[in-house]
Amino acid sequence: MTDRLRAVRGHLVLAAVGLACVFPIYWMYATSLRRPGDVFATSLLPWPLSLGSYREAARELDVVGLLANTAVVAVGVAVGQLLVALLAAYAFAAYRFRGEKLLYLAMIGTWLIPFQVTMLPNYVLLYQAGLLNTLAGVILPQLLSGVAVLLLRSHMRSIPGELLEAARMDGRGSWGTLWTVVVPVLRPALAALAILLFVTAWNEYFWPAMVLQRSGAVIQLGIRGFLGTEGVRWGPLMAASGLACLPVFALYLVLQRQVVSAFVRSGLR
Amino acid sequence: MSRIRLSGLRKTYGDTVAVDGIDLDVADGEFLVLLGPSGCGKSTLLRMVAGLIEPTDGRVLVDDADVTAVPPRDRDLAMVFQSYALYPHLTVASNLGFPLRVRGERRAVVREKVAAVAAELGLTELLRRRPKELSGGQRQRVALGRALVREPGAFLMDEPLSNLDAKLRTSTRAGLSALHRRLRATVLYVTHDQVEAMTMADRVALLDGGRLVQVGTPAEVYDAPATTFVAGFLGSPPMNLLDVDAVVGPHGVRARAVGLDLSLPDAGPGPVPDAGSSRALVLGVRPEHLVVRAPDAPDAVLRGRVSAVENLGSEELARCVLGADGGPEVTVRGPRPLGVVPGREVGLAVDPARVHLFDPDSGRRLERRPGAVSPAPSSPAVEPALDDRPLARSLP
Numbered sequence: 124m125t126d127r128l129r130a131v132r133g134h135l136v137l138a139a140v141g142l143a144c145v146f147p148i149y150w151m152y153a154t155s156l157r158r159p160g161d162v163f164a165t166s167l168l169p170w171p172l173s174l175g176s177y178r179e180a181a182r183e184l185d186v187v188g189l190l191a192n193t194a195v196v197a198v199g200v201a202v203g204q205l206l207v208a209l210l211a212a213y214a215f216a217a218y219r220f221r222g223e224k225l226l227y228l229a230m231i232g233t234w235l236i237p238f239q240v241t242m243l244p245n246y247v248l249l250y251q252a253g254l255l256n257t258l259a260g261v262i263l264p265q266l267l268s269g270v271a272v273l274l275l276r277s278h279m280r281s282i283p284g285e286l287l288e289a290a291r292m293d294g295r296g297s298w299g300t301l302w303t304v305v306v307p308v309l310r311p312a313l314a315a316l317a318i319l320l321f322v323t324a325w326n327e328y329f330w331p332a333m334v335l336q337r338s339g340a341v342i343q344l345g346i347r348g349f350l351g352t353e354g355v356r357w358g359p360l361m362a363a364s365g366l367a368c369l370p371v372f373a374l375y376l377v378l379q380r381q382v383v384s385a386f387v388r389s390g391l392r
Numbered sequence: 393m394s395r396i397r398l399s400g401l402r403k404t405y406g407d408t409v410a411v412d413g414i415d416l417d418v419a420d421g422e423f424l425v426l427l428g429p430s431g432c433g434k435s436t437l438l439r440m441v442a443g444l445i446e447p448t449d450g451r452v453l454v455d456d457a458d459v460t461a462v463p464p465r466d467r468d469l470a471m472v473f474q475s476y477a478l479y480p481h482l483t484v485a486s487n488l489g490f491p492l493r494v495r496g497e498r499r500a501v502v503r504e505k506v507a508a509v510a511a512e513l514g515l516t517e518l519l520r521r522r523p524k525e526l527s528g529g530q531r532q533r534v535a536l537g538r539a540l541v542r543e544p545g546a547f548l549m550d551e552p553l554s555n556l557d558a559k560l561r562t563s564t565r566a567g568l569s570a571l572h573r574r575l576r577a578t579v580l581y582v583t584h585d586q587v588e589a590m591t592m593a594d595r596v597a598l599l600d601g602g603r604l605v606q607v608g609t610p611a612e613v614y615d616a617p618a619t620t621f622v623a624g625f626l627g628s629p630p631m632n633l634l635d636v637d638a639v640v641g642p643h644g645v646r647a648r649a650v651g652l653d654l655s656l657p658d659a660g661p662g663p664v665p666d667a668g669s670s671r672a673l674v675l676g677v678r679p680e681h682l683v684v685r686a687p688d689a690p691d692a693v694l695r696g697r698v699s700a701v702e703n704l705g706s707e708e709l710a711r712c713v714l715g716a717d718g719g720p721e722v723t724v725r726g727p728r729p730l731g732v733v734p735g736r737e738v739g740l741a742v743d744p745a746r747v748h749l750f751d752p753d754s755g756r757r758l759e760r761r762p763g764a765v766s767p768a769p770s771s772p773a774v775e776p777a778l779d780d781r782p783l784a785r786s787l788p
């Protein structure tokens with residue numbers, strides 16, 4: 124009986140937490156679907172439905188263009204970070220070399236240094252390289268993610284050494300072993316990490332705002348346009364935000380199984 | 393099939409010596425077992441042969457070609473790992489075909505060879521499964537198949553049976569032996585399990601502390617252990633080793649200790665000495681060579697009290713404390729019932745021909761010859777030479 128009571132109580136807590144997480148997202152979509160005049164209504168269901176806010180957002184913003192730009196930046200950053208971290212973590216996990224510890228600490232250190240410390244030197248560098256106002260300028264300084272190196276290295280360390288030895292005996296070099304053995308074995312971890320990096324890059328606001336001085340090159344900057352001095356225009360703001368969230372949801376759906384299994388496994392270890 | 397020769401092979405990690413100057417010759421088609429306790433350097437030695445670990449010193453030769461600097465893939469050796477090391481993301485078929493695909497074999501050839509190996513090992517039904525869907529024994533066979541499919545010059549096996557349960561281990565052992573006979577393959581096999589060594593090996597190489605202690609057929613290493621380490625490692629229970637005072641005369645040895653008085657006569661006429669200046673020796677007798685007698689029997693050269701009796705089913709083990717309480721303990725092994733009761737006095741007889749003598753300082757075996765107990769000739773630097781020593785002993 125107490126077991127059951129405990130289970131019920133646990134589920135109630137989980138449900139409450141789940142609701143608290145989901146509600147703001149629901150409210151965003153609910154607000155975006157109200158008629159422009161009803162934006163401040165507090166009824167739980169947005170009725171009657173209207174796409175007016177979306178039309179307004181689309182009229183003022185090049186939503187598709189912004190989403191495409193954001194996608195280029197987010198994919199570029201996430202894939203770049205993943206690749207760099209994969210190679211770095213492989214080197215740290217599979218090889219012993221001079222200066223290994225120092226280099227590793229330096230990479231992890233980049234994670235501990237606040238963004239505010241590096242943004243100005245990076246900005247100056249981009250200016251000198253003539254990359255201000257370009258998407259490449261947004262992507263390049265972000266290619267190394269210390270936390271990704273840290274995570275991948277510990278995942279790689281958990282791969283049994285005999286598996287890598289077997290690949291060597293079977294005739295694979297280190298490059299071949301990485302792609303035919305290490306990457307497939309780490310697929311769940313890589314998928315989870317990819318989502319994490321993608322979402323972080325997708326939601327990035329400050330750095331793009333700095334590099335892309337003309338407003339409205341990525342969606343997060345475009346949304347800012349609805350926060351005017353004469354007040355916040357909630358309807359189109361919520362509509363644009365809702366659209367900005369969709370790619371992240373889509374990616375999660377595609378990779379969901381891998382991510383869940385990565386988290387489940389990391390719990391079991 | 394290939395012949396493997398190791399010459400002065402050595403591996404150190406900082407100040408720690410893992411493998412200490414090993415010379416060893418594995419003949420074409422030979423099944424050689426590297427046997428030793430954990431940490432004796434046998435896995436390190438195997439990995440140096442494979443090319444996975446670079447030796448600090450010494451050479452590895454395969455068919456007289458020096459491969460010390462050759463990467464593992466070009467040594468024409470296949471390895472079976474203790475954990476099997478199957479690729480978890482690949483099916484059985486892909487696992488088996490992996491080494492072939494890496495070497496750029498054509499698809500059709502890969503499929504054909506995989507099918508042949510799978511049929512041979514009874515894996516045909518499992519080709520589409522992944523490793524995690526297999527039992528331990530099936531995984532072991534896939535690991536073996538992945539080595540077989542390459543048709544390598546020699547097989548290196550690192551405790552391939554240690555993760556199987558006892559029953560499966562026995563049957564797999566027999567299967568491996570049969571496979572070896574059929575393929576006439578050269579096998580270098582690492583294990584800490586003396587039963588595997590005794591049953592499968594053409595020759596056994598015993599390692600202790602990174603050094604080769606003895607190389608010989610299973611019968612040789614069991615019947616004439618070169619050192620007290622080998623005597624104490626082989627056999628279950630191992631050889632009884634007793635510290636004795638020995639009087640060495642021209643016609644034999646008289647050994648005495650608490651509860652023990654033993655004459656070991658040599659060939660030729662003349663009495664075994666009764667008294668004289670004595671020296672310390674280590675005397676070894678296998679448990680199965682001790683025979684239970686009445687305490688007052690004239691041939692009961694060992695006397696003591698039974699402290700425990702263990703029933704092994706077909707046999708019994710009796711532990712006896714020699715002499716008064718606190719004396720050395722010996723183990724007797726024989727068909728059940730042994731006819732002894734814990735707490736009772738007992739006498740033990742032994743055929744002098746079954747008694748081994750060792751030097752207490754070096755632990756080396758002493759050959760009994762007419763007129764002397766002397767260390768067997770061997771150069772201390774080359775332990776494997778122990779193997780070449782004449783094992784015959786002069787006995788009445």
